[in-house]
Amino acid sequence: MTNLVYRHNPITRTTHWLNALALVILVMSGFQIFNAHPHLYWGSTSEPDQAFLSIAAANDDGEVRGFFRIYGWQFDTTGVLGVQNTEMGPAPRAFPSWLTIPGYFWLAGGRRWHFFFAWIFALNGLLYVIYNIANGHMRKFLFTAKDAARMPAMALYYFRIRKASPQEGEYNPLQKMAYTSVFFALTPLIILSGMAMSPQLNTAFHWLPAMFGGRQSARSIHFILTFLFVGFTFGHVFMVLMTGVLNNMRSIVTGWYKEKGSDFPEPVWLQGFKEEMIQKPARVSVSHQLPAPEPEEIGPAQKTHQGRADAPQQDSGIPKSATNDAQISPENSQQTLPIHKNEAKKDIVE
């Protein structure tokens, strides 16, 4: 049974992949720029003995060793950070060549890449946000106080301690928290901390470096925020892998997401995890007043799903989902309820 729903509009899909490309290049060219002075400080200036973080090389009895040092805690990182082993022997280098753009040491080149893709990142992000606010999609994952209250329950559900998901709508509270903070906190902050390093902008906007605690603080925060982006990206990719990688990939490439049991093979080690979710009623949201039917009652649900399969023919291009349908027409809720298979899947998707 193939029940495809149209989940991602073309703007979302295009900006998603352009953003992925821009982020990778910004991080790698950023490491190139960092390599020119691999120390971080707090405040306006950089007194050499005041660095709180350094990734550098030291001469250890004639041997060049790379180290990572943070607040006096020093770790030998020879081979990866500080010193890279090359064909011509060990070379001092904060981030290794395979993590920087360009791969050789060239600050000017790194800056060229960084500033070009900073424009791509900013304009692309702006297009995404404006378009998805205008079509109402953004509202679906805007984090609210209600979501904040549900976060612990959702976390318990993720860790399989709690059986029922507290999710309402297309996105669960933790997803909303992640997306909202990336769009409306992390992104503006990384752009502002980047701008705070510009001497030209500093002339008119003294508050710009000041809001971060000085230009060197802005540089340090810019660096730290980078790793929040990297962390978010790894978490995002992990979730994509955990919740049906082929289906997820299809939906972000073509827009179409398959709601019902997938034809695509999934790793064996995932199946125990999934079976558990399929067997137990996973959702309380829409239906708390209604008696939960047996999970096997998939019959009436298929009708709903086939109804939803019409969504592709609609010209609106607005993603539709089981939950929304259910909320709009409460009489359907009884039918949607039994599809724990889908719902369990949906809960942790994206």
Add this chain to the structure above:
Amino acid sequence: MNLSRRSLLLGAVQGAGLLLLSGCEKAFNSLQQNRKFLSLLESAEGANQHLQRLLTGKNKLAQEFTEQDISRYFKPNGNPPPITMDYTADAAKQWPAWRLEISGSVKQPARFSLPELRSMPSRTQITRHDCVEGWSAIAKWKGVPLTEIMQRVQPTPEAKYAVFHCMDTDDSGAHYYESIDFLDAHHPQTILAYEMNDRALPIEHGAPLRLRIETQLGYKHAKYIRKIDFVASYENIAAGKGGYWEDQGYEWYAGI
């Protein structure tokens, strides 16, 4: 069995990742050498210059700090000081032979001695110096505003840039030089500094005279100045990009 499958999977992902990374490195490096791609990347410079100047407007002053903020250490970056006999002998005698030559598209070409520059109206500012490498240092600078010099020599209407010719050279003997446009030349904090932290400008910081241009990064702040040329275009100087570092790929607009 599950475990072995997992480790197999992880191993495959890891191997693919490494292969991808080394392939990426090669791809990025070859793009870096590609002229067309490079000029695409370089298009961001003009966009940054226009947007930043639009946002800031004219003649906004860079933040000025207090005596307490002055850095204990200020890295003397760039080329080593000039090692010619003329330079060292003149430095030892406090610059009796040195002159600042003003030439090019000006109505009144001139040569100024250090005492002459010191007798002109001066400006003192405690500002932050931001190196392109990423570090920052604060120092107190005293010097003559570039506008004072411009009033005296009167650049002609075709002059668009001030080009600073310097005495220091790199390993290959190429002289340092820099250029700024009139928007920055007229900025109140753009000064020709002869004092740093209440003392005569030290050799390693560009004695006898260096540029302070607080709207831009450190490499624009030419040291060891001997001549200022007012020109319509810098295309015929050295490699034609408007400065020593610019000729090697750095941005002419260093406000970012």
